[in-house]
Amino acid sequence: xxxxxxxNDLPMESSSTTGAARTDGAASGGSSTATRGNPxxxxxxxxxxxxxxxxxxxxxxxxxxxxxxxxxxTRIVILxxxxxxxxxxxxxxxxxSLGHAAFFGAGGYTVGMLMVDGGVTNFWVGMAVSVLVASVxxxxxGFVALRTRxxxxxxxxxxxxxxxxxxxxxxxxxxxxGAEAVVGIAPPEVSPLVIQWTSLNMxxxxxxxxxxxxxxxxxxxxxxxxxxxxxxxENQQRMSALGYNTWLYQYSAFIAAGAIAGVAGVLFAxxxxxxxxxxxxxxxxxxxxxxxxIGGVGRLWGGVIGAVVVELAGFLADQYAPDHKNLVxxxxxxVALVVLRAIAITGKKRASRRRSEEGAHxxx
Amino acid sequence: MFTLxxxxxxxxxxxxxxxxxxxxxxxxxxALIGPNGAGKxxxxxxxxxxxRSTSGLIRLGERDITTLGPYRRANLGITxxxxxxxxxxxxxxxxxxxLACMTPGRRGWVRARGNQxxxxxxxxxxADWGVPERTWDVRPESLSYGQQRSLELALAxxxxxxxxxxxxxxxxxxxxxxxxxxxxxxxxxxxITVVLVAHDMDMVFGFAERVIVMxxxxxxxxxxxxxxxxxxxxxxxxxxxxxxxxx
Numbered sequence: 001x002x003x004x005x006x007x008n009d010l011p012m013e014s015s016s017t018t019g020a021a022r023t024d025g026a027a028s029g030g031s032s033t034a035t036r037g038n039p040x041x042x043x044x045x046x047x048x049x050x051x052x053x054x055x056x057x058x059x060x061x062x063x064x065x066x067x068x069x070x071x072x073x074t075r076i077v078i079l080x081x082x083x084x085x086x087x088x089x090x091x092x093x094x095x096x097s098l099g100h101a102a103f104f105g106a107g108g109y110t111v112g113m114l115m116v117d118g119g120v121t122n123f124w125v126g127m128a129v130s131v132l133v134a135s136v137x138x139x140x141x142g143f144v145a146l147r148t149r150x151x152x153x154x155x156x157x158x159x160x161x162x163x164x165x166x167x168x169x170x171x172x173x174x175x176x177x178g179a180e181a182v183v184g185i186a187p188p189e190v191s192p193l194v195i196q197w198t199s200l201n202m203x204x205x206x207x208x209x210x211x212x213x214x215x216x217x218x219x220x221x222x223x224x225x226x227x228x229x230x231x232x233x234e235n236q237q238r239m240s241a242l243g244y245n246t247w248l249y250q251y252s253a254f255i256a257a258g259a260i261a262g263v264a265g266v267l268f269a270x271x272x273x274x275x276x277x278x279x280x281x282x283x284x285x286x287x288x289x290x291x292x293x294i295g296g297v298g299r300l301w302g303g304v305i306g307a308v309v310v311e312l313a314g315f316l317a318d319q320y321a322p323d324h325k326n327l328v329x330x331x332x333x334x335v336a337l338v339v340l341r342a343i344a345i346t347g348k349k350r351a352s353r354r355r356s357e358e359g360a361h362x363x364x
Numbered sequence: 365m366f367t368l369x370x371x372x373x374x375x376x377x378x379x380x381x382x383x384x385x386x387x388x389x390x391x392x393x394x395a396l397i398g399p400n401g402a403g404k405x406x407x408x409x410x411x412x413x414x415x416r417s418t419s420g421l422i423r424l425g426e427r428d429i430t431t432l433g434p435y436r437r438a439n440l441g442i443t444x445x446x447x448x449x450x451x452x453x454x455x456x457x458x459x460x461x462x463l464a465c466m467t468p469g470r471r472g473w474v475r476a477r478g479n480q481x482x483x484x485x486x487x488x489x490x491a492d493w494g495v496p497e498r499t500w501d502v503r504p505e506s507l508s509y510g511q512q513r514s515l516e517l518a519l520a521x522x523x524x525x526x527x528x529x530x531x532x533x534x535x536x537x538x539x540x541x542x543x544x545x546x547x548x549x550x551x552x553x554x555x556i557t558v559v560l561v562a563h564d565m566d567m568v569f570g571f572a573e574r575v576i577v578m579x580x581x582x583x584x585x586x587x588x589x590x591x592x593x594x595x596x597x598x599x600x601x602x603x604x605x606x607x608x609x610x611x
Contacts, residue, residue, distance in 0.1 A: 224466060224474055224482070227455075231463045233451035241412065241446075242464050242519065243438035245472025 054301070058207060067199035071271075076204045076311045078267045081210040083291040084217055085260035090289070091298030093253045094220050094233030096154050098285050099141060099161020103258035105168055105280030107134040107265025112182035112275045123188035127165030127209075131262045137164065138258020142251050157283065165281040181276035185269045206267050213263045217300055220256065229253055230298075287329070294336045366411070366442075366527050366557055371420030373406050373542040373581075375516055380406040382581035383420070388527070391554050395572035395589075396561045399601060403581040404561045405447060408529050411559070412444040424527070433509065435472040441526035445516050445533055447561075451504040457515055458500040461486035464522035485522075493518035510541035517548070528552070530560040534567050546570050569593065 039332075059079075062070050082104055089095045110130040114120040141164075145156040162236030169180050187197040187205075220226055231239045232246045240246050269275050278284065310332065312345055317328035366388040373381040381403045388394060396404045410413040410422065422430045422438055432440070452460050465485040465585060466474045490500055495515050501506050504515065520528060530549070534542050546567055552558060563567050566587035568575060568589070575592040577585040579601050585592055592598050 084407060126399040193420045224479065227463060228466075228474060230455060231452050231460070234593075235450060237414065237434075238446070238450050238452060238519075241414070241438055241465070243435050243446055243468045243472060243523070244463075244474075245435050245468065248471065248473060 018329065020298060040215070040330075054141035054182050054304075060199060062203050070199040070203050072272050072311070072315055074199070074206045075202070075268075076307050077206050077210050078271060079265050079288070079291065079311055080307035081267070081302040082212055082264040083288050083295070083307050084214055084300045085257045085264065085303075086288045087292045087297065087300060087303050088217055088221065088229075088257040089250075089253050091302070092226060093229040093250050095145075095250060095254065096289070097145070097157040097161075097254075097257075098154050098282065099145075099157035099159075099164070100257070100261055100288050101280050101282075101284035102141065102161040102164040103134045103138050103261035103286065104265040104268065105275065106137040106258075107131060107162065107262030108269040108275040108279060109168065109182055109265075110134070110262075111266045112185040112199065112269045115186065116182055121186070121189045122229060123190040126188055127263070128150060129268050130266045131259050134262025134265065135255050135259040138255045139251075140260075142258070146251055146254065158285075161280075161285055162282060163278055168277040168280045177238055181274055182269070183274045185273045185275065187270050204273060206271060209263065213260050217260060220253075221300060224317055225249075263323075286333070290329075290333050290336060293340060294332075365423075365425055366533075367421075367423040368407075368411070369421040369423070371410055371417045371422060373403075373410055373415060379581045381410060381417070383457035384581075384583055385420075385585065386576065386586070388557050388559060389493045390526075391555055391573060391592045392557050392559075393576045394557075394559045395568040396559060396578060397563070397565075397568055397575060398578035398584070402578040404578055405531055406581075407578065408444065408531050409561065411527070412442060412529050414444075417491070435468070436470075438523075439468060439470065439472065441523075441531070443523070443527070444461065444529035445520045445521045445531060447531040447535070449504055451512060451516060451519075453504060456501050456503060457490060457495055457507070458486060460504070460519060461489050461495075461500075462516065464519040465489055467523060489518055489522050490515075493521070497524065507538055510544075513537060513545065517545075521552075524553070525556060527557045527559070530558065532561050532563065534562065534564055542567065 055210075062073050065073060082100070085098045085103075086097065090098055107130040110133040111126040114126050114129060120126055133294050141157065141160045144160065156341055173306075187195070187202065190205070195205060208301050223227070228239070228244055228249055231242075232244070236246050268279065289312055290309050292303050293306070294302075294309050295304065295306030296302030310329070313332050314325060314329060317325040321328060367385055368386045371381060371384050372379060384403075384407060398404050398406065406415065410417050413429070413432055413436070417430065420430070421428060424437075424442065425499045427440070429437055429440065429442075435599045452463075455463070455601065462482050462485075468474050487500075491497070493514055495507075495511060495518060499511060503514055507515065513536075517530075517533065520530075533549075534545055537545060542564070549560070549571055560568075560571065572589055575585075575587065575589050576583055577592060577595075577598050585595050585598050585602060587595075
């Protein structure tokens with residue numbers, strides 16, 4: 001052992017020993033070790049296959065549903081996008097925000113008011129302005145919140161989210177409709193297309209827009225930008241010592257996540273026809289966090305799974321125990337936190353035991 | 365040339381670094397020693413920009429970098445390793461090396477241009493620094509301690525620094541790993557200024573052309589290894605009678 005170890009740790013006489021270390025690696029079957037230890041080296045066909053199956057389900061399944069259930073599917077798609085946008089900052093950049101619904105609300109309220117009070121029915125205009133507003137709100141919240149870290153960051157996002165929530169509650173003074181909610185939002189004109197707004201078409205419209213937004217998120221997290229974010233999540237001090245402006249990366253991710261949440265908010269306004277303060281508040285923000293914890297933090301499709309689970313649970317609770325919906329969701333939250341955390345920990349232990357065996361293998 | 369002029373660092377009433385003035389010539393090999401709490405790591409953090417000095421001036425060449433944060437200094441060529449192995453636990457060695465090889469611009473932001481080959485550069489960095497290829501795609505926790513230190517040094521060296529600050533790089537290494545590390549440091553590009561904090565005297569005297577002894581936040585002795593070795597004050601400070609020696 002000691003001999004090999006020397007070879008590994010002594011390749012300071014550059015070329016010759018490096019060569020030795022490499023041969024050494026090949027000799028002890030290093031590549032298979034690496035394959036087992038590394039999630040990035042899974043068989044290449046698995047991910048495209050899973051994506052294909054998921055896409056087929058998303059496209060075909062609603063054809064079999066009643067309009068009532070198609071609406072539920074639309075809602076799930078929207079919330080999945082919202083959860084994925086939070087995962088960009090939570091799972092990838094390591095910032096837990098409890099005010100994320102505020103950007104969702106900013107998008108939804110803006111498009112609703114543009115339509116109801118301003119008569120703007122064009123989708124492109126409504127979407128552009130609303131996403132801009134959501135980004136600006138995120139830029140303001142993020143600027144303040146990023147002066148803090150850890151628990152203080154969570155509290156600042158929570159407090160600012162609640163400020164926006166109470167703003168939404170008092171919005172009636174500025175509004176012609178005179179209610180705290182924006183009501184009477186209609187599906188948009190998506191020029192040059194002419195869409196018959198059935199439940200099914202609303203679903204497909206939502207799916208396409210959310211799909212584009214999700215693709216943007218995917219490109220972000222799988223690029224160098226995403227790698228830098230993950231580095232910052234793991235070790236901010238180290239990343240700044242490597243020359244990265246960690247603040248700028250976190251801030252930009254916060255704004256990007258806010259913008260995508262704004263897209264989800266716009267879709268939600270079109271879909272439900274109403275934006276209410278409840279869509280903006282801590283309850284909504286908490287549900288998004290719940291979704292990505294259930295579905296898995298730090299992988300975008302986790303948000304989709306979480307949205308399916310949470311929304312289905314909410315839907316079933318509505319059906320069978322309408323008076324106890326929050327009780328059901330609360331219980332789900334507790335179970336998710338306790339059980340999934342336990343699984344996560346034991347899973348990690350198992351993985352690290354496996355890794356340490358591999359480690360022993362590596363050092364042997 | 366790296367210059368500190370009257371640099372101090374105060375935490376509340378405590379002066380962790382007290383009015384230190386030092387000049388490091390380009391290519392100098394300097395060891396920073398002293399008892400625990402003497403201010404060695406604090407001084408290194410002031411140089412690397414992890415901590416901002418409460419007074420004094422810090423210069424790289426002619427440029428005043430006193431108020432520049434760590435990423436700005438890193439992009440000027442001041443890089444460091446940390447006392448506790450400070451890797452990115454959730455990332456593979458390959459990913460970490462790629463992060464170290466990408467070159468953020470002045471604003472600390474990576475652009476696509478000029479970074480297309482960062483993957484290849486990462487691989488040659490890992491190979492050059494003796495991180496075994498079969499560990500490139502596993503997380504750092506499954507590397508041996510020595511390999512982790514190698515990786516950390518590799519990250520610090522990825523962008524050919526001008527000034528390399530090493531905080532106790534040999535802590536926890538086996539004898540062989542230590543020897544290897546000393547050889548590796550000795551083999552660095554002679555144009556790189558290396559400042560190394562160490563407790564291990566063999567390492568210090570094996571490496572340094574100049575030894576700075578710190579005590580209570582001040583420079584107590586500054587000279588060649590020979591001078592420092594013979595210095596009675598150093599012996600006193602170092603072997604436990606620090607209180608009397610610094611009076």
